[in-house]
Amino acid sequence: GEDVEQSLFLSVREGDSSVINCTYTDSSSTYLYWYKQEPGAGLQLLTYIFSNMDMKQDQRLTVLLNKKDKHLSLRIADTQTGDSAIYFCAEKTGSQGGKLIFGQGTELSVKP
Amino acid sequence: DAGITQSPRHKVTETGTPVTLRCHQTENHRYMYWYRQDPGHGLRLIHYSYGVKDTDKGEVSDGYSVSRSKTEDFLLTLESATSSQTSVYFCAISESGTLNTEAFFGQGTRLTVV
Numbered sequence: 001g002e003d004v005e006q007s008l009f010l011s012v013r014e015g016d017s018s019v020i021n022c023t024y025t026d027s028s029s030t031y032l033y034w035y036k037q038e039p040g041a042g043l044q045l046l047t048y049i050f051s052n053m054d055m056k057q058d059q060r061l062t063v064l065l066n067k068k069d070k071h072l073s074l075r076i077a078d079t080q081t082g083d084s085a086i087y088f089c090a091e092k093t094g095s096q097g098g099k100l101i102f103g104q105g106t107e108l109s110v111k112p
Numbered sequence: 113d114a115g116i117t118q119s120p121r122h123k124v125t126e127t128g129t130p131v132t133l134r135c136h137q138t139e140n141h142r143y144m145y146w147y148r149q150d151p152g153h154g155l156r157l158i159h160y161s162y163g164v165k166d167t168d169k170g171e172v173s174d175g176y177s178v179s180r181s182k183t184e185d186f187l188l189t190l191e192s193a194t195s196s197q198t199s200v201y202f203c204a205i206s207e208s209g210t211l212n213t214e215a216f217f218g219q220g221t222r223l224t225v226v
Contacts, residue, residue, distance in 0.1 A: 004154075006154075008152070035217075040220075041219060041220075042202060042217035042218050042219045042220055043155075043202070043204075043217040044217075045214055045215075045216075048214075088154060088155065090155075099145070099157055099160065099170065100145075100155075100157070100204075100215055101157075102147075102154035102155040102156070103154050104152055104153060104154040105154050
């Protein structure tokens with residue numbers, strides 16, 4: 001089974017906040033990443049957080065980490081149509097040899 | 113953008129034929145990875161390399177082989193293509209294998225096996 005889980009779809013209106021959720025299973029020291037994939041393109045790193053942090057903010061992006069529940073979220077403030085894409089959560093742990101393990105991806109649709 | 117080039121970008125091939133995908137980097141990064149992307153599965157690791165001639169299997173390596181004869185090139189070969197290998201293939205590179213090192217992705221190769 002998958003080690004990283006995400007819901008597959010999210011639809012929001014332009015100007016609203018979007019919250020994309022992710023759960024992971026590996027409790028060893030972990031970096032957790034958010035990638036964005038626009039149609040027909042590769043993956044672009046948005047942000048990452050180490051598992052000893054609770055929150056990280058970068059302009060419109062806020063990452064929240066609940067270590068107890070192994071739950072990660074990405075909040076996009078003032079969502080724009082250009083934010084429409086697939087967002088991937090990924091974990092990188094020592095127990096996996098430093099390899100990235102991805103979730104299924106959440107397709108964000110932003111309606112005007 | 114990191115200097116990663118995947119070729120070809122699109123390919124249609126017949127069942128049973130061998131296919132080789134190429135990943136070329138100009139960053140001199142030590143680690144290179146091949147992933148496949150399928151709906152509902154996200155990206156799954158096929159093989160990776162941690163140096164010239166040093167490779168290891170990922171979670172979905174059956175039916176695939178890789179070679180890395182020089183730092184800049186990482187080849188993925190489907191020895192006898194099957195319809196289940198229809199997918200989008202992504203190459204990624206990373207300067208090291210440490211946990212906080214960013215991975216950069218290529219643009220992808222869309223492979224269709226008919």
